[in-house]
């Protein structure tokens with residue numbers, strides 16, 4: 001990357017990275033800010049489809065087809081079908097409005113689109129030849145989705161917007177009849193396309209790459225990029241184990257905040273006792289007991305560094321500034337149940353692994369990975385154990 005005198009970032013390939021990054025980070029689902037009163041020309045739609053068609057397809061098959069719906073009667077019919085599926089959003093809005101629920105905003109926005117779908121100056125349907133049969137073969141959804149997203153980006157770059165609206169897929173027979181589509185096609189998405197009211201959109205909060213990218217082994221994280229691609233202590237090596245439960249976060253929270261619970265499942269952790277008084281919270285302390293049978297036993301002093309009811313419980317070992325390890329449970333609502341994420345980070349000091357890893361740079365990665373293999377196995381047992389407790393499996 002080069003920085004010009006004006007502060008612009010130009011990539012080695014000659015792209016203005018500020019502009020590219022802005023496009024990639026601010027192409028949002030737009031619903032309430034679609035301008036239904038402004039006409040969108042066919043010319044612009046062709047332009048965006050031409051750009052979208054540069055996307056890859058399996059086998060380079062030219063199987064995608066686009067249908068632009070302009071006729072108001074047809075749009076109204078599609079709007080009615082969309083609303084038949086979308087009543088769930090209208091009903092949910094009634095329940096969530098004003099509650100501050102994390103889904104309040106998206107539900108209200110989606111319900112607005114349900115009520116206004118037919119007002120878009122164009123509905124643009126993306127279909128592909130072939131029937132999606134869950135066979136595992138590439139070519140259908142896989143070959144259409146890359147271009148669907150490019151279409152979104154092309155729209156955004158030209159001041160237009162849309163939402164990736166898929167609900168008509170539940171009415172594919174009715175849609176096919178309305179649009180005169182023969183059998184043998186799969187429809188994917190029908191975009192309401194309009195200019196946006198204003199062009200300022202913000203990046204969305206998303207998990208950083210360092211938390212969801214694993215190196216060489218599932219669950220092996222790296223806090224910082226490594227210089228040579230290998231695992232180094234200095235880059236902050238971690239482990240993640242995740243599981244989905246049917247139980248809601250409230251039930252899972254009670255289990256994961258029982259500090260001795262992991263001892264039922266881990267082959268290394270024996271149990272823990274609170275060493276501070278009062279209700280647990282940030283700043284509370286506990287002592288954990290561990291054992292690698294026939295090798296050694298050790299205790300850890302732990303300090304709670306996050307305690308967000310039903311969301312996050314984190315503790316640091318030995319020292320909050322230079323922790324030997326940072327351990328954390330994260331909980332999120334997921335599909336009516338919860339997703340539990342159990343993660344740990346190997347600290348830079350105050351633990352047994354680092355001196356061993358640093359003894360010989362040639363063996364640093366091997367030592368770190370061997371330790372992480374053990375940690376991952378235990379953490380996996382713990383999340384499976386939590387699931388068994390809360391779901392009663």
Ligand SMILES: Cc1cc2nc3c(=O)[nH]c(=O)nc-3n(C[C@H](O)[C@H](O)[C@H](O)COP(=O)(O)O)c2cc1C
Nearest residue numbers: 027028029030106110113163164165166167168204
């Ligand atoms: C596969 C898929 C299906 C979606 N279906 C709908 C839909 O039917 N209706 C709708 O209003 N939004 C739909 N969306 C948009 C998402 O709700 C939206 O992308 C998400 O809330 C994140 O918002 P953002 O795109 O602004 O970051 C869909 C998105 C995807 C990727």
